[in-house]
Amino acid sequence: MEKKVTPYKDSSLNKKKQVEQMFDTISGNYDGLNRVISLGSDIKWRKKVIKMVAATNPESILDIATGTGDLAIKFATNSSASRIVGLDLSEGMLSVAKKKVADTKLANKIEFIQGDSEALPFKENSFDAITVSFGIRNFEDLEKGLSEIKRVLKPGGLFVILETSVPTKTPFKQGYYFYTKQILPLIGKVFSKDKVAYSYLCESASIFPYGEKLNNILRKIGFNEVENKPQTFGVATIYTATK
Numbered sequence: 001m002e003k004k005v006t007p008y009k010d011s012s013l014n015k016k017k018q019v020e021q022m023f024d025t026i027s028g029n030y031d032g033l034n035r036v037i038s039l040g041s042d043i044k045w046r047k048k049v050i051k052m053v054a055a056t057n058p059e060s061i062l063d064i065a066t067g068t069g070d071l072a073i074k075f076a077t078n079s080s081a082s083r084i085v086g087l088d089l090s091e092g093m094l095s096v097a098k099k100k101v102a103d104t105k106l107a108n109k110i111e112f113i114q115g116d117s118e119a120l121p122f123k124e125n126s127f128d129a130i131t132v133s134f135g136i137r138n139f140e141d142l143e144k145g146l147s148e149i150k151r152v153l154k155p156g157g158l159f160v161i162l163e164t165s166v167p168t169k170t171p172f173k174q175g176y177y178f179y180t181k182q183i184l185p186l187i188g189k190v191f192s193k194d195k196v197a198y199s200y201l202c203e204s205a206s207i208f209p210y211g212e213k214l215n216n217i218l219r220k221i222g223f224n225e226v227e228n229k230p231q232t233f234g235v236a237t238i239y240t241a242t243k
Contacts, residue, residue, distance in 0.1 A: 005204045016089065016116070016140040022200065023067070024092030030068055041232050042134075046071055048231070048238060049131060049162050054079040056158050058128035062087065064117050064149065065135020069097025069110070076101075076109045081128075087115045088135075118145045122152045129153075133162040137208040146221045153243045159223060160240050165210035167234035176235055180206065210237055 005015075023030070049071065053061065058081050063072040066086030075084050088094050094112050101107045115121050117132075118141055130153050139145040153159055167173045209217060211228055214237075218226045223241035230237050 005200060005207060014140060015138075016118075019138045019140075020089040023088075023090035030093065030096070041236070045162055045231050045236055045238065046074065046133065049133065049160050050074050050078050052160055052238070052240065053129045053131065053158060056129060058158070059083065060127045060129070061085070062120075062122070062127040062130045062152065064120075064130065064132045065089075065138065066097060066112065067093045067133075067135070069094075069100055069112060071131060071133050072097070072110050072112070073100060073106060076106045082109075084110045085127075086110060086112045087117070087120070088112075089114065089116060118148055120148045120152050124151050125154045126152045127154060127157060129158045129160070131160045131162070134164065136161055136163055137204050143217065143221060146218065146223075150221055150223060150243055155243055157243050158240065159242065160238065161214075162236065162238050163208070163210065163214075164205040165230065165234055165237040166206060168211075169234070172233040172235075214239060 053075065058079065060083040061072075061075050061079065061081045063069075063075065063084070063086045066072050066088045067090075069086050072084055072086035075081060086094075086097060088097075091114050094114055097112050101110055101112075113121070117135075117139060130149050132149075136142070136145070149159060167176045208214075211230075215226045215228055218239065218241050223243065226239070226241045228237050228239045
């Protein structure tokens with residue numbers, strides 16, 4: 001069973017509400033911090049996701065936990081999709097995303113909406129492709145969220161997850177723990193007003209099921225053709241599955 005980690009340890013708020021407040025708080029610094037924290041590798045990982053999705057020639061794409069809209073915007077310029085929806089819990093993150101496309105031709109191609117990944121506001125079989133990048137570990141109920149994704153994915157559609165993971169080989173495993181426990185907290189203190197947020201992001205990444213464990217959860221939900229592809233010595237993993 002997945003251990004639950006929350007940003008602020010506030011018993012009066014559930015994990016979902018705490019995550020929403022956390023991302024509202026850090027939304028202004030989020031893009032820059034992502035580049036610093038991943039040493040720029042997140043750009044390369046996202047390009048691989050875009051290529052995978054574009055290869056299926058989807059007409060409709062849903063990007064869950066879209067954050068500041070980076071992936072959704074790339075889909076708009078690098079795929080044949082005529083409908084792209086970016087969904088996120090955080091209005092703060094979405095406001096940054098909307099500013100990125102305001103007064104551009106992409107504004108009519110991408111719809112950014114606030115919504116809950118565990119209660120998606122779409123009919124069954126709505127999207128040809130669905131993606132989640134660095135957001136699935138923030139689900140309050142992982143299996144419920146994955147079931148919702150399967151529900152709105154079209155038969156034969158592609159589901160892609162990009163998420164942090166823990167390297168399993170020496171010396172990369174030791175280097176990962178040193179970086180996440182010693183270096184990342186310092187980065188958070190320097191660049192963000194919310195020091196707790198980046199402690200949470202590190203802690204949640206270290207305990208979230210990855211590799212074959214997440215593959216098995218996807219299979220349990222009913223996804224087919226489940227595969228995982230470790231990236232950059234295993235510090236991130238791309239998962240693909242179909243319905």
